[in-house]
Amino acid sequence: MVAFLVAEALGNKLSSYLAENQVQSVLKAYEFAEQCHKGQLRQSGEPYITHPLAVAIILADMHLDHEGLMAALLHDVLEDTHINKKELIGHFGSTVAELVDGVSKLSEIEFTSKAERQAESFQKMTLAMSKDIRVLLIKLADRLHNMRTIHGLSPEKRRRIARETLDIYAPIAQRLGINNLRLEFEELGFSSMYPVRYKRMLEARKTARGPRREIVKEIQDGIEVRLDKESIGAEVTGREKHLWSIYQKMKSKKKSFRDIMDVFAFRIVVDSVDNCYRTLGVIHNLFKPVAGEFKDYIAIPKVNGYQSLHNVLIGTHGVLIEIQIRTRDMDAMANFGVAAHWLYKSQQEGNPRAYRWIQGLLEIQKQAGNSLEFIEHVKTDLFPxxxxxxxxxxxxxxxxxxxxxxxxxxxxxxxxxxxxxxxxxxxxxxxxxxxxxxxxxxxxxxxxxxxxxxxxxxxxxTAKARSAIRHFLKHQQHAESIVLGKNLLNRALGSFGTNYKSIRKSWIKRALAETGCASFEEILQQIGLGDRMAYALANLMAPPSMRKDSIPEEFESPIMIDTREGLIINYARCCHPIPGDSILGHLSPGKGLVVHLDSCKNLNEIRTNIEKCISLNWSLKVKGDFAVAFKVQLVSERGVIATLASRISACEAVILKIQADERDGDSSIVDLLIEVKGRIHLAQVIRRIRLLKQVQRVYRTKN
The missing domain is CATH 3.10.20.30 (Beta-grasp domain)
Structure with missing residues (x-):
C-alpha cells in the first residue's frame, strides 16, 4: 500500500515535466518491476520495490527523462529476478534494456576487492558512462538511497559502504558537477563512518547557530536592500557549511571548529551573466574584499562545468563573508551537473567539459593495455x-x-x-x-x-625509488672501495718488492686470521674507505722475513685520478682541485680518498704521514666537471652581474654559486663557484671575464 502511494506521488511529480504517454510508460515499468520483485524484502523488512521506486524519485527531482526513469525502476530485475535482457527488450525496447544492463554491470563494482577486479569494474563503469551517462546517474541515485537506509546494517558493513561512498561516489558526483548528490553522500558517509565525531559536530553547529542568526539576517538584509536600489533582481540565501566540509578543513588547515564556523556564507542568484558582475561591484561597495580571494569561475569554469563568482569580504562586525554569485542556469548546473542539460542527448549542450572527461576516459580505455592501467586515469581526477x-x-x-x-x-x-x-x-x-x-x-x-x-x-x-637508490649506492660504494683498496694495497706492497698480483693464499689466510674479517674483499673495502691502513696490512700479510719495522719515507707510484664521478673519491671543498693542478690525497675514515691541492693548508698536519697523505696524479684520460672557486673584483654598475654570468655560460661552464659583496660605493667582489673540465677550461673562462671593461681583477681562491 505504501509503495502504491509513493508510485502515485511519482506519477504526479512526473506530470509536471513529462508528456502523459511518457508518464504512463514509467508507471508501466513500475508495475512490471513490482511483479518481478513480488515477495522480495529488503534487510529493513520493507518490500523490495520501495528501493527502485525511491531511486526513480531521486532522479525525477533531477528531471530525468522517461527512459532513464523506467530503467531506474527496473535496474535490479536482471540481477535479482528471473527476467533476462531479451524479455526486457520485448517489453520496453532496446534503449531501456541497455540502460538496465549497464546498471546491472555497475552493481558488480566491489571497491574492497582485489585490484584487478576493481579495475575491471571501473572499466565497465566508463564504457557504460560513455555510451549513456544515464547509467551512472541511476547508479549514483541507487547508492544515495542505499546510504539513506544504511542504518539496518552492521556497524562494520556501514563503515565499509560509507568509506566506499566517500572515496568513490562522492568524488564522481563532484566530477560530474552534481553538487546536491555529493553533499548528501558526504553527510551520510560522515555520519556512518565517524558517528561519534558527526554527532559532536552536529551539536556544536546547533549551539553556534543561535548567535549567528541575527548576524546572517543583518548581512542578508543589507545585501538585498542594496541590490534592490540598483534594480538587480536576486535571490539571496545564507548557506550553512556542511559538516564533512568543516571536518575536512579542520584537518587540513589544523583549525578549530570555531575558526571554521566564523565564516558566513551567502549565495546570490541573478538572471544574467551581466548582472553577476554588476552584483559583484555592488557587494564590493558594501563590504571590503579580502585581497587574493576573488575567483572568476564564470570566465574560466571548473573542469566539471561549475560556474560562479567567488569572493571573501569583511562584513559588519568584522566577520568574514564568503559569497557565490551565479545565474539560475549556473545554479541548476551546480546542483544537478550533467543531469541539468541532458548531456546524454547532446554533446553540444550544457556541460561539454564533463562530456569530454567521460569521452577522454573512453579513449584511455581503448589505449590501455589492461584494466589496471585504465583505473589510474580514472583516479587522476577523482583523487587529486x-x-x-x-x-x-x-x-x-x-x-x-x-x-x-x-x-x-x-x-x-x-x-x-x-x-x-x-x-x-x-x-x-x-x-x-x-x-x-x-x-x-x-x-x-x-x-x-x-x-x-x-x-x-x-x-x-616513493619507497621504491629510495630503496633502489640506496641499494645501488651501497653496492657501488662497496665496488669502488674494493678497487681503491686494491690500488692502495698494491702501492704499499711495492715497498716490499712485490705487488697485488703476487699475493699468495697463505698471505690472505694470515690477514683474515689477524683482522677477523670474513673475506679478503671486506679487508680491501676497509682500506678503500680509510678504515684500515694499506701499509700496515701489507706488513701484516708479508712473511716475517719480509716485514719492516718502519714505514718508508715515500711510496714509488702515485694513485691515478681518472674521473669526477664516484662515491669513494671526494674533492675537497676547501681548495677545489681541478685536472692540471698538483694534488695530494688523504684517507678519511668512512669516506675514502679526499683530493686536495698539493698546497692546501689543511694538509699541513698530516703531510708527513705517508700512510694518510697519499701522492696523486691526474690521468691523461680524466673526465668530468670539477668545481672551482675564484673571485672577481669589478666596478659596480647596473646589470654587470648578469653580464658576468652570461660570459661564464657562453664558455660552457656551469655556475654553482654566485655572491656579490659591495666593497665600497664604486666596486664589488663577486665570489663564484663554477664547474669546469680542467685548468685549460678555467683559463678560457677567466680570459673571457677579463675582457669586460668593468673587471679590475680575477683570481682563484685556493683556501
Missing part, C-alpha cells in the same frame, strides 16, 4: 592527492603527490632509474627534482655509464 603521469607508450604510472621524474623512472623500471640523466615532460626538458603534475607525458633520457646520484635521496618521494 595522487599524481598520474603517462609513459611514452601511454601507460599510466601512479605516484604520490610531490613525486619527481626520478620516482617515475624507478616506478617504470629499476634499470631506467639507475641510468636516468634527464627528463622531458610533454617534450620540454625539466630538472630531475621537478614536482610532477597529473597528466604529463614523461620521457626519461638515459646514458649507458650513468648511475644514481646520492643527492636524489633529498627529493625522491
Amino acid at each position: 592527492d595522487e599524481v598520474y603521469v603517462f609513459t611514452t607508450k601511454g601507460d599510466i604510472i601512479s605516484l604520490p603527490h610531490g613525486a619527481t621524474p626520478v620516482d617515475f623512472a624507478y616506478a617504470v623500471h629499476t634499470g631506467l632509474g639507475n641510468t636516468c640523466v634527464a627528463c622531458k615532460s610533454n617534450g620540454d626538458l625539466i630538472p630531475l627534482s621537478t614536482r610532477l603534475d597529473s597528466g604529463a607525458k614523461l620521457q626519461i633520457i638515459t646514458t649507458k655509464d650513468a648511475q644514481p646520484n646520492p643527492s636524489w635521496l633529498n627529493f625522491v618521494m
Whole structure:
C-alpha cells in the first residue's frame, strides 16, 4: 500500500515535466518491476520495490527523462529476478534494456576487492558512462538511497559502504558537477563512518547557530536592500557549511571548529551573466574584499562545468563573508551537473567539459593495455592527492603527490632509474627534482655509464625509488672501495718488492686470521674507505722475513685520478682541485680518498704521514666537471652581474654559486663557484671575464 502511494506521488511529480504517454510508460515499468520483485524484502523488512521506486524519485527531482526513469525502476530485475535482457527488450525496447544492463554491470563494482577486479569494474563503469551517462546517474541515485537506509546494517558493513561512498561516489558526483548528490553522500558517509565525531559536530553547529542568526539576517538584509536600489533582481540565501566540509578543513588547515564556523556564507542568484558582475561591484561597495580571494569561475569554469563568482569580504562586525554569485542556469548546473542539460542527448549542450572527461576516459580505455592501467586515469581526477603521469607508450604510472621524474623512472623500471640523466615532460626538458603534475607525458633520457646520484635521496618521494637508490649506492660504494683498496694495497706492497698480483693464499689466510674479517674483499673495502691502513696490512700479510719495522719515507707510484664521478673519491671543498693542478690525497675514515691541492693548508698536519697523505696524479684520460672557486673584483654598475654570468655560460661552464659583496660605493667582489673540465677550461673562462671593461681583477681562491 505504501509503495502504491509513493508510485502515485511519482506519477504526479512526473506530470509536471513529462508528456502523459511518457508518464504512463514509467508507471508501466513500475508495475512490471513490482511483479518481478513480488515477495522480495529488503534487510529493513520493507518490500523490495520501495528501493527502485525511491531511486526513480531521486532522479525525477533531477528531471530525468522517461527512459532513464523506467530503467531506474527496473535496474535490479536482471540481477535479482528471473527476467533476462531479451524479455526486457520485448517489453520496453532496446534503449531501456541497455540502460538496465549497464546498471546491472555497475552493481558488480566491489571497491574492497582485489585490484584487478576493481579495475575491471571501473572499466565497465566508463564504457557504460560513455555510451549513456544515464547509467551512472541511476547508479549514483541507487547508492544515495542505499546510504539513506544504511542504518539496518552492521556497524562494520556501514563503515565499509560509507568509506566506499566517500572515496568513490562522492568524488564522481563532484566530477560530474552534481553538487546536491555529493553533499548528501558526504553527510551520510560522515555520519556512518565517524558517528561519534558527526554527532559532536552536529551539536556544536546547533549551539553556534543561535548567535549567528541575527548576524546572517543583518548581512542578508543589507545585501538585498542594496541590490534592490540598483534594480538587480536576486535571490539571496545564507548557506550553512556542511559538516564533512568543516571536518575536512579542520584537518587540513589544523583549525578549530570555531575558526571554521566564523565564516558566513551567502549565495546570490541573478538572471544574467551581466548582472553577476554588476552584483559583484555592488557587494564590493558594501563590504571590503579580502585581497587574493576573488575567483572568476564564470570566465574560466571548473573542469566539471561549475560556474560562479567567488569572493571573501569583511562584513559588519568584522566577520568574514564568503559569497557565490551565479545565474539560475549556473545554479541548476551546480546542483544537478550533467543531469541539468541532458548531456546524454547532446554533446553540444550544457556541460561539454564533463562530456569530454567521460569521452577522454573512453579513449584511455581503448589505449590501455589492461584494466589496471585504465583505473589510474580514472583516479587522476577523482583523487587529486595522487599524481598520474603517462609513459611514452601511454601507460599510466601512479605516484604520490610531490613525486619527481626520478620516482617515475624507478616506478617504470629499476634499470631506467639507475641510468636516468634527464627528463622531458610533454617534450620540454625539466630538472630531475621537478614536482610532477597529473597528466604529463614523461620521457626519461638515459646514458649507458650513468648511475644514481646520492643527492636524489633529498627529493625522491616513493619507497621504491629510495630503496633502489640506496641499494645501488651501497653496492657501488662497496665496488669502488674494493678497487681503491686494491690500488692502495698494491702501492704499499711495492715497498716490499712485490705487488697485488703476487699475493699468495697463505698471505690472505694470515690477514683474515689477524683482522677477523670474513673475506679478503671486506679487508680491501676497509682500506678503500680509510678504515684500515694499506701499509700496515701489507706488513701484516708479508712473511716475517719480509716485514719492516718502519714505514718508508715515500711510496714509488702515485694513485691515478681518472674521473669526477664516484662515491669513494671526494674533492675537497676547501681548495677545489681541478685536472692540471698538483694534488695530494688523504684517507678519511668512512669516506675514502679526499683530493686536495698539493698546497692546501689543511694538509699541513698530516703531510708527513705517508700512510694518510697519499701522492696523486691526474690521468691523461680524466673526465668530468670539477668545481672551482675564484673571485672577481669589478666596478659596480647596473646589470654587470648578469653580464658576468652570461660570459661564464657562453664558455660552457656551469655556475654553482654566485655572491656579490659591495666593497665600497664604486666596486664589488663577486665570489663564484663554477664547474669546469680542467685548468685549460678555467683559463678560457677567466680570459673571457677579463675582457669586460668593468673587471679590475680575477683570481682563484685556493683556501
